Amino acid sequence: MHEHKCIKIKSNFSSMRKKIRIIDIAKMAGVSKGTVDRVMHNRGNVSEAARKSIEKVLEQVNYKHNIHVSSISLKSRYKIVVATPEVSPGAYWASIHNGIQHALEEYENVRVELQVFTYNQYDIYSCRETYEQIAGVEMDAIIIGPTFKEETVNLCKRMDEREIPYIFVDSNIEDTSPLAFFSADHYVCGYMIAKLITSIIPDHTNIAIFQAVRTGDRSANTTILRKKGFTDYLEKNKCTNLILSIPFSVMEPEDNEMYLTRLFHSQKDIPAIVVLNSRGNFIANYLETNLIEGVKMICMDLTTANIEALKKGQIDYLIGQEPEYQGFYAMKTMLEYLIFKKPVQKQNYVQLDILTRENIDFYKSFNNIMY
């Protein structure tokens, strides 16, 4: 007989401490279910004494809200606004909206009425106008995909006054007090990109960095942070690569052609390319049509077009920032907050996924398989 270890654990409902229910809490606190429910949902109309006694019990026992069970009898309707940059199919913001929708499907029994507002993220005036409109809308909560700092701060101030909770996706904005934010750490993102690109190119290779330009404002906060992370890495590691900052215009796409041609004519050796926004595929296409080969390239975001370019081998690494996850959890968190008023974790940094043509096929979005 060989030595062996056959741990045999019985688990779940049987040996675990039995699940505690509202009625259990009610009994322990010497009140009725109704009163416990009032306390749990902050509905008021509860005597100080009753509240105290219930809260005491709640501290002792480990009651777990089950939003799914609650939701079947929930009658409240929630008006939730979503304000983000415009959504085009297969692109970054579409994934965020996907995640939001997915949360609504998972909590299908919760009555929520969604109002979606979008603005042109490259045009500050569009943002202002949309925000202005939103400020007057009746709502219980709002999920914001911010890009212009000052405008967002103003919007948030008005939300604060009206005591409307808000959650950010994509990036956090300073000088606001959101319930939570779901975002990548953009600085680290840039830092990591620098490490990746320098690891696959010879020393001294020039690196061209593309950043989006915007109407009426400087670069997006996210891009600034990524760029900072990028340059910090190079400095810290005494990299000698020359950095070429190239503007990238989404509003006037015909300019880009020119920037690119100028870039490649000015360089005797082919530079490496880093794209800090999600339009990497545009540059990949330029390289393809102009038969420029052997360019090492790292881009942001798993848009349909970028994924295609990655698979073709035009892009070496694609960095993902879990947009579906951001949207999903922003909405989920908001619903749980609205329903249970339960405290939520404010800082939520998402994964930075590194995708290559080898592992891209296994990347999960909600279209594949759900969370």
Place this chain on the structure above:
Amino acid sequence: MHEHKCIKIKSNFSSMRKKIRIIDIAKMAGVSKGTVDRVMHNRGNVSEAARKSIEKVLEQVNYKHNIHVSSISLKSRYKIVVATPEVSPGAYWASIHNGIQHALEEYENVRVELQVFTYNQYDIYSCRETYEQIAGVEMDAIIIGPTFKEETVNLCKRMDEREIPYIFVDSNIEDTSPLAFFSADHYVCGYMIAKLITSIIPDHTNIAIFQAVRTGDRSANTTILRKKGFTDYLEKNKCTNLILSIPFSVMEPEDNEMYLTRLFHSQKDIPAIVVLNSRGNFIANYLETNLIEGVKMICMDLTTANIEALKKGQIDYLIGQEPEYQGFYAMKTMLEYLIFKKPVQKQNYVQLDILTRENIDFYKSFNNIMY
């Protein structure tokens, strides 16, 4: 007034087709709720006519099972067996078990009785013995973490005879008919590792590959596939690196010291290192204590020890294969199958995550934030 686009979509319960319930189906089919339920759960005692008429309705409408709602009134108890290699804290199989536990917590209202059996994955006799024991156990379903092919095939045959459904995690086994499997594509994994390591080392650098040796059997299927992917990449890309295959003994760890010393004495230039099992940290430690520096290293799996070594910079890339996700979905899928008999997707390949010291902190396991 600036041009702007402010799409305003109302959504969810309001404008969407209203959710369809059991009672709706019952009415449409001209039967009672009870009968619909009997059909949905395959409980029998339904006339051919009733069944047909219900199935017809089911084809037309889009009924969505909500396991959470079902579970509050579900009375059946399910006995589920889990059979995997031994679990040590912070290691690969612990994460799989974590995921399984997490699914049970999410579906806390479903009564499941879990029995966990483990065996020594490096000792075929231990596996045989454990499987033998399992074969006699009364159960409704089993989740298997297979390592020895033939033994698993035998176990599965017996399960097939008893009509007990089984799901694999970690890897699929040929010549069996599981309900589903959740696994990385190990071949692609090895292929990707080859690409990564060669991208960060000079041409001609030798590469040492560590594989676990086992008692009474050849290498694990997973390792063989990874190695195949690895060598295929090198061949396909005409890489000239010399490959040094080094055995790695988990059962006799004192041997490894010797293998390593021999390796580094035989090499004039420091080789790169690839570890195809999850014990990379062991080699990282050896390098540290022996003051060997500048080694490029890629290892499998986000064990606590490997993560530490990654953060210290001893490991360059760590490849993750979503063990929590595997366990979670194996159990979730099994429960949904048991409860609703609903057909499930058989092939489920998980993500291959590339982790560096930059993005490791954002990696989500269930300890962090849940799916």
Place this chain on the structure above:
DNA sequence: CTGTTAGCGCTTTCAT
């Protein structure tokens, strides 16, 4: 302010 009660969608028991 608080207990009671009806009811959410679903499963299961119990007559028929």
Place this chain on the structure above:
DNA sequence: ATGAAAGCGCTAACAG
């Protein structure tokens, strides 16, 4: 074989 009815844990309306 089938419908009616009770009950799961929870919320919300209703008396008091």
